[in-house]
Amino acid sequence: MALKYSRQRQVIKDFLMTRKDHPTADVVYMNVRHEYPNISLGTVYRNLSLLADLGEIKRLRVGDGVDHFDADTSDHYHFVCTECGSVIDLMSDGLERITETVEAANTGFDGEIIGHVTYFYGVCGDCRKKTLS
Amino acid sequence: MALKYSRQRQVIKDFLMTRKDHPTADVVYMNVRHEYPNISLGTVYRNLSLLADLGEIKRLRVGDGVDHFDADTSDHYHFVCTECGSVIDLMSDGLERITETVEAANTGFDGEIIGHVTYFYGVCGDCRKKTLS
């Protein structure tokens, strides 16, 4: 169970940190390959999962059936454009009491809420401009 | 494009309305088969998607990689147990201003937010009891 260093894992994490657009495993694979030509897709998946389990990156499920990954592990939300599929960061200020609010509204609920997942969807700025033309 | 009646679709919808636990396509298939032995999985998928597109049922994506379906189309949230995977309804009172709150916190964002998807996760009541034993 002890973790050993791997060049591949490092390259994957480094790549992810350069991107703010939440790439999928496949996109990570395509890009990392430039710099590490014979890395395999399986290794990319294995390391993305491992890093996500370790909490070093975040796995994003935004409803498009494909996992996206984010090197920014700070608390924030995401916006998904229904036109182009792009995933954009959103601040979460003002929503830090969501869990308390839901607990208050569900007094009969006897489970323990540990967290929540939220994403917003709509049309991104770029797609709105295109629609106007 | 005009919709035609189908016994299968009716049975699927009827079944879904009897359940409050948000079954998956496969669970719908298994159950509907009791009463309609040679219905096919493909037909179940086709009709669940159709009903969801029509807005007669809701498709739930709760992060477990499998679609769940809910005949209750009213506004409410869901709780997913990380132990047993069960999906439980939650009232959404007090959270109707989520979009406005996020918009206020993201004044630089130039997209249009149309809606959001949220689910809560944690340990359900039943699983908490089992943990204590």
Added chain:
DNA sequence: TTCCTTGCAAATCGTTTGCATAATG
């Protein structure tokens, strides 16, 4: 040398689709 990690390919899983046939309007 131990045992974690890789590359590769095959396997899995949920879901979709093509097609000939059956049912609806």
Added chain:
DNA sequence: CATTATGCAAACGATTTGCAAGGAA
């Protein structure tokens, strides 16, 4: 009759896994 829906099986796309070989501690 025109068209939508079905059953079946094959196809799909994303992700996972088994295994023998490679690399880190």
